[in-house]
Amino acid sequence: xxxxxxxxxxxxxxxxxxxxxxxxxxxxxxxxxxxxxxxxxxxxxxxxxxxxxxxxxxxxxxxxxxxxxxxxxxxxxxxxxxxxxxxxxxxxxxxxxxxxxxxxxxxxxxxxxxxxxxxxxxxxxxxxxxxxxxxxxxxxxxxxxxxxxxxxxxxxxxxxxxxxxxxxxxxxxxxxxxxxxxx
Amino acid sequence: xxxxxxxxxxxxxxxxxxxxxxxxxxxxxxxxxxxxxxxxxxxxxxxxxxxxxxxxxxxxxxxxxxxxxxxxxxxxxxxxxxxxxxxxxxxxxxxxxxxxxxxxxxxxxxxxxxxxxxxxxxxxxxxxxxxxxxxxxxxxxxxxxxxxxxxxxxxxxxxxxxxxxxxxxxxxxxxxxxxxxxxxxxxxxxxxxxxxxx
Numbered sequence: 001x002x003x004x005x006x007x008x009x010x011x012x013x014x015x016x017x018x019x020x021x022x023x024x025x026x027x028x029x030x031x032x033x034x035x036x037x038x039x040x041x042x043x044x045x046x047x048x049x050x051x052x053x054x055x056x057x058x059x060x061x062x063x064x065x066x067x068x069x070x071x072x073x074x075x076x077x078x079x080x081x082x083x084x085x086x087x088x089x090x091x092x093x094x095x096x097x098x099x100x101x102x103x104x105x106x107x108x109x110x111x112x113x114x115x116x117x118x119x120x121x122x123x124x125x126x127x128x129x130x131x132x133x134x135x136x137x138x139x140x141x142x143x144x145x146x147x148x149x150x151x152x153x154x155x156x157x158x159x160x161x162x163x164x165x166x167x168x169x170x171x172x173x174x175x176x177x178x179x180x181x182x183x
Numbered sequence: 184x185x186x187x188x189x190x191x192x193x194x195x196x197x198x199x200x201x202x203x204x205x206x207x208x209x210x211x212x213x214x215x216x217x218x219x220x221x222x223x224x225x226x227x228x229x230x231x232x233x234x235x236x237x238x239x240x241x242x243x244x245x246x247x248x249x250x251x252x253x254x255x256x257x258x259x260x261x262x263x264x265x266x267x268x269x270x271x272x273x274x275x276x277x278x279x280x281x282x283x284x285x286x287x288x289x290x291x292x293x294x295x296x297x298x299x300x301x302x303x304x305x306x307x308x309x310x311x312x313x314x315x316x317x318x319x320x321x322x323x324x325x326x327x328x329x330x331x332x333x334x335x336x337x338x339x340x341x342x343x344x345x346x347x348x349x350x351x352x353x354x355x356x357x358x359x360x361x362x363x364x365x366x367x368x369x370x371x372x373x374x375x376x377x378x379x380x381x
Contacts, residue, residue: 037371055250067371069291069362091302164309164347169370171308173362174293178303181351 025059103135313346316361
């Protein structure tokens with residue numbers, strides 16, 4: 001691993017897990033900011049939405065009971081067991097490497113504010129598993145093994161998009177960019 | 184129509200025709216009005232403004248109207264347009280077999296400068312009874328598709344349809360996008376974004 005990657009300057013070991021310490025917001029996420037909303041649903045504790053816009057200064061971390069109306073560019077759910085699930089990336093920003101630095105940022109933020117260590121779900125599509133692998137490598141932590149194929153959900157097996165409103169009735173009501181139009 | 188669960192609504196959506204309802208209102212000069220109002224600046228100084236050596240400080244500049252629901256501006260024209268939109272939503276509910284009263288709808292809106300034409304979009308929520316609308320604020324007619332239904336919108340046209348339908352913008356144009364959600368789907372929303380509909 002490269003310690004300077006994502007502006008990580010140190011690693012703190014907490015119960016066999018590693019929490020990255022950042023000197024600054026990762027330059028790979030220039031222009032992005034994060035909002036974490038506590039939803040306290042049956043399976044979901046928090047919704048984390050990363051935004052690429054100028055509505056907040058770059059690197060802002062908003063912790064709130066409110067959900068922005070704007071659809072996030074990257075979102076994930078944090079379960080009551082601290083497992084991160086239902087990862088979504090705006091199609092406009094896919095294959096650009098934005099997802100990998102979000103993992104260490106999220107672990108650092110959630111540990112700093114809630115004293116929780118987030119972990120990636122083992123039920124992942126191949127694409128998400130690749131990005132998660134890069135995220136774990138950046139903090140020098142072994143990549144958790146993905147579930148065997150027979151234990152994967154249909155969503156991961158078929159690489160199905162997560163639902164539009166994964167924390168219903170908490171909804172991002174503004175326009176969402178869907179898939180590319182096939183000509 | 185009996186009330187459907189969220190999952191039943193998604194199944195319903197995949198097996199139905201696309202429902203749309205179109206109306207019209209006067210929008211001449213409205214886009215420019217909205218842009219002006221949204222960009223009204225507020226300057227905040229810390230007293231004393233003039234320093235001991237005659238230096239003056241720069242104010243902190245904020246845009247207090249930014250991120251508010253622009254249909255809540257106290258203005259007679261905006262009031263008329265809001266009323267036209269609400270009337271159209273009531274007609275749409277009747278046409279789409281939705282109960283306007285029991286859903287206890289709230290409305291929000293976003294001013295859109297241009298629409299990307301290479302991706303489809305959706306808004307409001309994943310399914311009915313939520314609705315969405317597009318009010319054309321451009322200067323010339325534009326083509327869109329809602330699911331596979333082609334529509335031509337002229338300046339001032341408003342189209343209302345069911346949430347979850349895919350919108351393809353075949354032309355890029357200025358618009359006011361409208362979201363209409365029942366109170367049951369508005370957990371965790373910011374206060375200043377939503378107007379209750381009566």
